[in-house]
Amino acid sequence: MNLQKTQGAASVSFGKPVYIQSxxxxxxxxEGEGPLGSCFxxxxxxxxxxxxxxxxxxxxxQKEAATLAIGKAGLKPxxxxxxxxxDLLAQSIASSFGIAEMGIPFYGLYGACSTxxxxxxxxxxxxxxxxxxxxxxxxxxxxxxxxxxFRYPLGYGCQRPLSATWTVTGSGACVIGSQPPSFPSSGDxxxxxxxxxxxxxxxxxxxKIIDYGFKDSLNMGGCMxxxxxxxxxxxxxxxxxxxSDYDAIITGDLGLVGQKILLxxxxxxxxxxxxxxxxxxxxxxDNSTQDTHSGGSGCGCAATVLCAYLLPKVIAxxxxxxxxVPTGAMxxxxxxxxxxxxxxxxxxxxxxQVTVS
Numbered sequence: 001m002n003l004q005k006t007q008g009a010a011s012v013s014f015g016k017p018v019y020i021q022s023x024x025x026x027x028x029x030x031e032g033e034g035p036l037g038s039c040f041x042x043x044x045x046x047x048x049x050x051x052x053x054x055x056x057x058x059x060x061x062q063k064e065a066a067t068l069a070i071g072k073a074g075l076k077p078x079x080x081x082x083x084x085x086x087d088l089l090a091q092s093i094a095s096s097f098g099i100a101e102m103g104i105p106f107y108g109l110y111g112a113c114s115t116x117x118x119x120x121x122x123x124x125x126x127x128x129x130x131x132x133x134x135x136x137x138x139x140x141x142x143x144x145x146x147x148x149x150f151r152y153p154l155g156y157g158c159q160r161p162l163s164a165t166w167t168v169t170g171s172g173a174c175v176i177g178s179q180p181p182s183f184p185s186s187g188d189x190x191x192x193x194x195x196x197x198x199x200x201x202x203x204x205x206x207x208k209i210i211d212y213g214f215k216d217s218l219n220m221g222g223c224m225x226x227x228x229x230x231x232x233x234x235x236x237x238x239x240x241x242x243x244s245d246y247d248a249i250i251t252g253d254l255g256l257v258g259q260k261i262l263l264x265x266x267x268x269x270x271x272x273x274x275x276x277x278x279x280x281x282x283x284x285x286d287n288s289t290q291d292t293h294s295g296g297s298g299c300g301c302a303a304t305v306l307c308a309y310l311l312p313k314v315i316a317x318x319x320x321x322x323x324x325v326p327t328g329a330m331x332x333x334x335x336x337x338x339x340x341x342x343x344x345x346x347x348x349x350x351x352x353q354v355t356v357s
Contacts, residue, residue, distance in 0.1 A: 004125070004128040004129070007203070007238050007239060008234070008237060008238025008239070009234065009237075009238060010205050010206050010207075010208070010231075010234050010235075010238060011203060011204065011205040011206070011234070011235060011238040011239065012125065012128075012203065012204050012205075012206075013202070013203045013239075014124065014128045014201065014202055014203065015128075016128070016178075017200030017201065017202050017352070017354050018123075018124040018127045018128055018176050018177070018178070018200060018201040018202075019176065019177055019178070019179060019180045019181065019198060019199075019200045019354075020174055020175075020176055020181070020192060020198070020199045020200060020201065020311060020351070021073045021134065021174075021175045021176060021177045021179075021180075021181040021192065022069045022070070022072035022073035022174065022175045022181060022192055023069060023072070023172070023173070023174045023175075023192060023306070023307035023308075023311050024041050024065050024066075024068035024069040024072060024172070024173050024174075024307060025039070025040045025041050025042075025065065025170065025171070025172045025173075025303070025304040025307040025308040026040065026041060026042045026043075026044065026061050026064055026065045026068070026171045026172075026304070027040040027042070027043050027044075027168070027169065027170040027300075027304055027308075028043070028044060028142075028143070028168075028169030028170060029043065029044070029045050029047065029169075030143075030166075030169065030285075030290065031043070031168055031169060031170055031284060031285075031296075031304070033290065034284050034285045034286055034290060035283065035284070035285075035286055036283060036284055036304075036305065036308055036309050039308035039309050039312070040170075040304065040308045041065075041068055041307075041308070042064070042068070044061070047142075047143075047144060047169065049061055054142055054144040054145040054148060055089060055093060055094065055097070055142075055145050056097070057142060057144075057145070058087065058089070058094040058098070058140050058141070058142040058145050058171075059093070059094045059095075059097040059098035060098065061098075061140055061142070061169075061170070061171045062085070062087065062094055062095060062098040062099055062138060062139070062140035062171045062173075063098040063099055063101065063102065064171070065138060065140070065171035065172060065173040066083070066085075066098075066099045066102065066136060066138050066173045067102075068173070069136065069138070069173035069174060069175050070136065070175060072175075072192070073134065073175040073177075073181065074182060075134055075175065077102045077103060077104055078103070078104075079134055080104045080134050080135065080136045080175070081105065081126075081131070081132030081133060081134055081135055082104065082105040082106070082107060082126065082131075082132055082135055082136075083099055083102075083104045083105070083106050083107065083135070083136040083137075083138065084107045084109055084118070084119035084122050084123050084135070084136070084137050084138075085099050085106070085107075085108065085109065085115075085119060085136070085137070085138040085139060086108055086109030086110050086111060086115040086118070086119065086139055086299070087115070087139060087140050087141060087299055088112065088113075088141050088145070088146050088167075088298065088299055089145060089146075090332070090333075092108045092109070092110055094140050094142075094145070095108055095109075095138070095139075095140075096108055098140075099136075099138060104136065107122070109122070109139075111326075111328045111345060111347070112299070112328030112329050112330055112331075112345070113141070113220070113224070113252055113253050113297055113298055113299050113301065113302065113326060113327060113328040113329065114207070114252060114302075114326040114327050114328030114345050114346055114347050115139040115299045115303075115326070115328065116137065116139045116172060116252075116299065116302050116303040116306060116326050117207075117252070117302070117324065117325065117326035117346070117347030117348070117349055118326075118347055119137035119138065119139060120137050120174065120176070120201060120204075120347075120349050121204045121206060121347050121349065122137075123135040123136075123137045123176050124176060124201045124204060124349075125204075127176055127177060127178055130178075132177075133177050133178050133179070134175055134176075134177045135175070135176050135177065136173060136174070136175055137173065137174045137175075137176060138171065138172065138173035138174070138303070139171065139172065139299040139300065139303045140170065140171035140172075140299055140300050140303070141167055141168055141169070141170065141171075141297075141298030141299040141300035141301070142167070142169045142298075142300070143166065143167045143168070143169045143298070144169075146167040146298055147167065165220050165221065165253060165255045165281055165292065165293065165294045165295050165296060165297035166285065166292035166293065166295070166296055166297065167296075167297055167298035167300075167301075168253075168284060168296045168297065168298040168300040168301040168304065169298075169300065170298075170300030170301070170303065170304040171300050171303065171304070172300065172302075172303025172304045172306055172307040172308075173303075173307070174306075174307060176201065180193060180198050180200075180356040181193045181198055192311070192315060193315065193356070194315060194316070194317075196355055196356060196357070197315065197317065197353050197354065197355055197356060198315060198353070198354060198356055199311050199314040199315050199351055199352070199353060199354070200351070200352060200354045201349055201350065201351055202350050202351075202352050202354075203239065203349075203350035204347070204348065204349055204350065205231055205234055205235035205238060205347070205348035206347060207227055207230065207231040207234075207345045207346040207347045207348070208227075208230060208231075208234075208345070209227075209330060209343050209344070209345050210226045210227040210230050210343060210344050210345065211341055211343035211344075212226045212341075212343075212344075213341045214341055214342050215339070215340075215341050215342060216342070219257060220253070220254075220255070220258070220297050220329050220342075221253075221254040221255040221256070221257040221258020221259070221261065221281075221294055221295075221297075222257055222258060222261055223329045223331075223342040223343070223344050224252075224253075224254055224258055224327040224328065224329050224344040224345075224346065225254055225258040225259075225261035225262040225265060225327075225344070226261075226265060226344060227327060227328075227343075227344030227345050227346040228251050228252075228254060228258070228262050228325055228327050228344070228346045229262055229265040229266055229269075230346070231325060231346040231347065231348050232249065232262075232266065232271070232273065232323070232325060232346075232348065233266065233269055233271060235323065235348045236271065242271075243271065243272065243273040243275070243276055244276070245321070246276055246321055246322060246323050247276065247318075247319035247320055247321055247322055248276050248277075248278055248310075248319055248322045248323070249273050249276050249277050249278075249322070249323045249325065250277075250278045250279065250280060250305075250310060250322060250323070250324050250325065251277070251278075251279045251280070251325045251326075251327055251346070252279075252280050252281070252301060252302035252325060252326035252327040252328070252346070253279065253280050253281035253295065253296055253297040253298065253301040253302060253326075253327060254279050254281060254295075254327060255279065255281040255282065255293075255294035255295030255296070255297065256282065256287070256294045256295055257294050258279075258281075258294070258327075259277070259279050259282065262277075263277070279295065280296065280301050280302045280305040280326075281294070281295035281296040281297055281301055282295045282296075283305055283309065284296045284301055284304065284305055302324075302326040302327075303326075306324060310322065310324065310351070311351070314351055314352065314353050315353065317353050319353070320352060320353050321350065321351070321352045321353075322350075322351050322352075323348055323349070323350055324348070324349045324350075324351055325346050325347070325348045325349075326346065326347060327344060327345070327346040328344065328345050328346070329342050329343075329344055330342070330343045330344065330345055331343075
C-alpha cells in the first residue's frame with residue numbers, strides 16, 4: 001500500500017509516487033490547426049465524429065480517448081479497477097453515455113473545466129490507498145455541445161465578446177497506477193517512460209469554491225482566476241514552497257483575461273509566478289491567427305494539453321517538477337438564468353519526473 005499523509009489545510013503528499021502509466025489525447029479540427037496539432041494522438045476532421053448529434057460526438061470522442069489510453073498501458077478494460085470521468089453537459093451524459101459503456105466501475109464527476117484535476121486527484125488517492133492498481137481518469141468537451149448547453153445554438157450566430165474563450169473540442173485520458181509504465185510504451189510516439197524515468201503524481205492540493213460575485217458567463221477567465229489564485233497560494237503555503245520550486249505552473253484555461261487577473265491577485269499576496277506561468281487556454285490555440293478571443297476553455301482544454309504536451313516534457317526531463325492547476329467555472333444554465341454568480345474552483349496536481357529501475 002502506498003503511504004500518504006495530509007499536508008497543511010488542503011493538500012496530500014504521497015509517500016510513493018502514483019505513476020502515470022499512459023496518456024491519450026483526441027482533438028478536433030480547429031485544435032489540430034493550432035500550435036500543438038502535431039502532439040495529439042488523433043485529430044478528427046468531422047466535428048460530429050460520425051454521429052448524428054453533438055452530444056453523441058463528445059461521448060464517442062471520450063470513449064475513443066479512454067480506449068487509446070487503456071491500450072497504450074497494455075491493458076484491457078476489465079483490468080481497470082475504476083474510472084473517474086466527467087464533462088460539461090447536464091448529468092455528465094458525455095461520460096455516462098461514453099466511457100460507462102465500457103463496463104468499468106464508474107464514478108461520474110462534475111468539476112467543470114477543472115474535471116481533469118478532480119479525476120486525477122481522486123484517482124491518485126484511490127491508488128495510494130490501495131483501492132486499485134490501474135485507474136482511468138478522463139474528461140472531454142466539445143465546442144458545439146457546450147455552446148448549446150450554456151449559451152446559444154450555433155445557428156443563432158450570436159456575437160462573442162473579446163473576454164470570451166473558445167471551448168476546446170477534445171478529450172484526454174490517463175491511466176494511473178501503483179507501478180511505473182512498461183518500457184518502451186507500445187504505440188506511443190513519445191513513450192510514457194524513458195529507460196530510467198517516467199512521470200508521476202507526488203502531491204495534490206484540493207481547491208475550494210471561490211465566489212467573487214462575477215455574473216458574466218462569457219468571461220470564464222475572470223470567474224476562475226480567483227480560484228486559481230486561492231489554490232496556488234494554498235499549495236505553496238501547505239508545502240512551504242515558492243514558485244521557483246517549479247519549472248512550470250500551468251493553469252487550465254484562464255486565457256488572456258484570466259491570466260492577467262491571476263497574476264494581479266497573486267501579486268497582492270507577494271507571490272510572483274510570471275516567470276514560470278503558462279496557461280493551457282493560451283497554449284492550445286494561436287490567438288493571432290485562430291480568432292479565439294481570450295483563448296481556449298472547456299474540460300478538454302487542460303486534459304488534452306496535459307496528455308499531449310505537458311507530460312512528454314516532464315518525461316523527457318525538460319521539466320523536473322510542474323504544478324498542473326485545471327480551473328473550472330461552477331455554473332449551470334439554471335443557476336445562470338436565475339441570476340446567481342459564477343463561482344470557480346481549481347485543483348492542483350504536482351507531476352514530477354521520477355527515477356525508476
